[in-house]
Amino acid sequence: xxxxETSDKxxxxxxxxxxxxxxxxxxxxxLAFTTDRKETEDIIVGAETGEDAAVVRGLDRLIISAxxxxxxxxxxxxxxxxxxxxxxxxxxxxPKYLTTTILIxxxxxxxRLKAVFKEIGxxxxxxxxxxxxxxxxxxxxxxxxxxxxxxxxxxxxxxxPSSGAKAGEDIVMTKWAGMEGTTLIxxxxxxxxxxxxxxxxxxxxxxxxxEPGISIIKEGQILKGIEISAAHDPTEGGIATGIHEICMRxxxxxxxxxxxxxxxxxxxxxxxxFGIDPLGLLxxxxxxxxxxxxxxxxxxxxxxxxxIDSAVIGKITDREGEILIKSGKDTERLPIFTAxxxxxxxxxxx
Numbered sequence: 001x002x003x004x005e006t007s008d009k010x011x012x013x014x015x016x017x018x019x020x021x022x023x024x025x026x027x028x029x030x031l032a033f034t035t036d037r038k039e040t041e042d043i044i045v046g047a048e049t050g051e052d053a054a055v056v057r058g059l060d061r062l063i064i065s066a067x068x069x070x071x072x073x074x075x076x077x078x079x080x081x082x083x084x085x086x087x088x089x090x091x092x093x094x095p096k097y098l099t100t101t102i103l104i105x106x107x108x109x110x111x112r113l114k115a116v117f118k119e120i121g122x123x124x125x126x127x128x129x130x131x132x133x134x135x136x137x138x139x140x141x142x143x144x145x146x147x148x149x150x151x152x153x154x155x156x157x158x159x160x161p162s163s164g165a166k167a168g169e170d171i172v173m174t175k176w177a178g179m180e181g182t183t184l185i186x187x188x189x190x191x192x193x194x195x196x197x198x199x200x201x202x203x204x205x206x207x208x209x210x211e212p213g214i215s216i217i218k219e220g221q222i223l224k225g226i227e228i229s230a231a232h233d234p235t236e237g238g239i240a241t242g243i244h245e246i247c248m249r250x251x252x253x254x255x256x257x258x259x260x261x262x263x264x265x266x267x268x269x270x271x272x273x274f275g276i277d278p279l280g281l282l283x284x285x286x287x288x289x290x291x292x293x294x295x296x297x298x299x300x301x302x303x304x305x306x307x308i309d310s311a312v313i314g315k316i317t318d319r320e321g322e323i324l325i326k327s328g329k330d331t332e333r334l335p336i337f338t339a340x341x342x343x344x345x346x347x348x349x350x
Contacts, residue, residue, distance in 0.1 A: 015110035017138045024049055026110060027136070033121030035130040042096070047133035054132035056097055061155040063093040067235075068148035071282070071342065074187055075209055077119025080149040082215040083284050085127050086233040088153030089220035090287065092160035097152040098124055100134035103142045116145060127217055157224075160289065163249035164230035167318035170296035171246075171254060174219050174287045174303060174310040175212060176262040177239050178271060181281035181342045183208040185270050188346065196273050197266055205266050212308070214285035222306050223289075226299045231289040237337040240279040242288045243314075244323055244336045253322035256314035256334055274345045280337035290316055 015026070022030070027049050034047035045055035065087035069079045085095040100120060104113060113136075124131040129151070186193040186205040194202045208214075216233060230250060234242025239261070247254050263278055271278040291299060296312050303310040325334040 017104060017106070017108050017110060017113065019106050019138050019140060022136055022138070026113075030114060030117045030136070033117040033131075035124065035132060040130060043130055043132055047131065051133065054097070054099065056130070056132060056152075058152075059154045059156070063088050063091045063153040063155050063159075064151070065091075065153075066148065066150040068146060070146060071346070072184060072188070073145050075119070076145060076147050077116055077121075078123050078209060079214070079284075080120055080147045081123035081127050081129065082213070083235060084149035084151040085129060085153075086214075086216045086235075086284060088151055089216050090160065090162075090231045090233040091153070091155070092157060092228070092231065093153035093155040094220070095127060095129045095151050095153045095217065098129050098131045099150045100131070100136075101148040101150070102134065102136040103146045104136070104138045105142050105144060106138055106140060108138065108145065112145075116147070120147070127215060160228045160231040161249070162230050162232045162246045165246050165250035165252050165290040165316045166229055167252055167316050168292075169229055169290040169316045170293050170312045171243065171256070171314040171316060172289050172291065172296050172299055172310060173239060173262060173313050174216070174308055175285050176264050176267065176309060177286065178263070178267045178278035178281035178283055179208055179286065180214050180235075180284040181238070181276075181278075181340070182264070182267040182270055184282065184342060185274065185345050189348075192273070193270065196269050201266055205270075212285065216285065216287045218306070219287045219303065219308060222302055222308065223299055226291065226302070227295045228289045228291050228299075231287060234283040234286055234288055236282060236340040238278070238280040238283045238341065239286060239288060240277075240334050241337050242283070242286075243334060246288065246290065247316070247321070247323050250316070251320050253317040253319035254314055254324070254334070255317055256323075256325040258325050258327035260311055260313040262309055262311050262313075271341070274348075276341040276344055277335065277337075278341075280335065280341040282340055282342050
C-alpha cells in the first residue's frame, strides 16, 4: 500500500490513508492506545504489530458478545466500548477483554484515525477493560469509519439472561427512555435542538453521552447481591422492544405503566419535534431487569443512593405474548419497533 501526504507550501500537514493495511509506523503508534501487557498479568500476548491474536487469562465461565457501531462516526470510541460492555453486564458478568475491527474509508486522514484509537483507549480504561487487539484496514467497502467491538467478560455469579423473567416479578428500568437516541439527535441536528431546548438544554443533552453516560457498568456493580432473574440492554428499538424481547424469550407477558416510565422533558420535546416515539428510540445506558417485588424495591433504593435514576415500570404476567401498556384508564398493546426510531430523524439529513 502506498501512503500519500498532503502538503501546504512544502510543509507536511496530514498523512492520507490509502487502501490496504496500515503502514507499520502508523500502526505501531496507534497500538500505544491499547492496553499495555505490562500493565496487567492478565495479558500474555497483547495488541502488537504482526501478532495474529491475543492470549489472555480467563475463568471457567465466560460471556462473549459483539456489536458494530453504524449509526454515527462521532464519539465512535465511546459507543464501541459502552455498547459492547453493556451486553456483558446485562448477562450478569464483568467486561474483561475488548478486541476491535475498524474499517476506514480511503482518504481518511491519519489524525482522524488517531483520534478514534485514542477515544477507544480512553473509554476502555474508564470501563476497566483491557483492549487487547483486533484488526484495522482501509477499504473501499465503507464510506465512513465503522468500528465493531468484541468483548469477553467473566461470570462469577448467576447469569441473568433475558429468558429468565417469571410471572409476578417487577420490571425495573434505570436512567431514562431514549437517552442515547436523544443525545444523538442533539449532535446530528445541533441548530434545531438549540431552537427547541435553548443553548443550555442543548449542552446538557449533548453531554448525556458522558454524564450520566451510556454505560451500565456502574449499575452492574451497584446491583451485586440483588436477586435479578432477567436483564437486558435495550439498544435498537428502545425500551419497548427490550421489554418485548424479555417476554418473548421468557414465554411471558407484561403490563407496563406509561406514567412510571422514566422520560426526561428534553427527550419528550425533541422526539415530539421529530415525530419519534421515545419508547422505540436507542436506549443504551438503560438497564432493564426483572426481580421479585422486594428485590426490585431494594434495587431501586440502592441505585437511588448511588445517584442513578430508576423505577419499577410494570409487571411480568403469565399471559404469553400479551405485552400491554396502561395510561390512566386506557390500555393498549405496547408497540414493537423492528427499526429504531432514530432512522426517521437521520433520514432528514439525506
